[in-house]
Amino acid sequence: MSNPPFEDYADRMDAFVQANDIQEDKQASLFLACVGPGAYKLMKNVCSPAQPSTKSYSQLKQLLAEHFKPATIVIAERHKFWTARQGERETVADLVVRLKNLASTCAFRAFLTEALRDRLVSGLHSKMSRIQRQLLSIRELSFEDAKSKCIAEEMAGAANQQHVGINAS
Known part of the structure; x- marks a missing residue:
């Protein structure tokens, strides 16, 4: 370690x-x-x-x-943030933690929660495309709502996969 x-x-x-x-x-x-x-x-x-x-x-x-920890270059830190994407096996909760960590050096200030929301929705893995489309259609979407909906979708997908796996036996 x-x-x-x-x-x-x-x-x-x-x-x-x-x-x-x-x-x-x-x-x-x-x-x-x-x-x-x-x-x-x-x-x-x-x-x-x-x-x-x-x-x-x-x-x-x-x-x-x-x-x-020398002073960061904000534009370089923001580049890392804005290009972050959910890994194939990465949970939404883990992605959120990673995005918050990346955002901590971006000096977003009052724009922080909007930036987190935007990157969360835009950075979702293709397996989350259904919820991504739904989130993109919500006019007033908060970061917390986006996170909750993504986690709920992920949990529902996992439960469905487990249910299908049980019935296939």
Whole structure:
């Protein structure tokens, strides 16, 4: 298994700091004591010429976050989002999670739910063409309604397939 993203590690560290009510002046020291030797060496290089111990916890997190996840190029991120399609064996629920993840770097702001709705409907696999046609005919369609209808269609298809399989025996 690959290493989790730094932001996941930082979120867990934040939770530990909060759960243990660690005072702000001790947070950087705790962070430095908890990271592994490789991460500490990286921190030294990122902070150079200063020492990591001269930085606050927030500063250390920011430096590492910028190192591990440089600023994204919105148009490239949106290209990935707008070209995403449901895989043959991918469930609608999994597609929705993947689309939300892709959208998180697209800076859609107030357009987010419309973008998710549009990509969900447009990106459905051909096996979902019947529900896709139905969704395209709804004048005021929300993302949540589109998602619910797709999941219901998928479940009905699976139940029907199971029923046909049982009767074929």
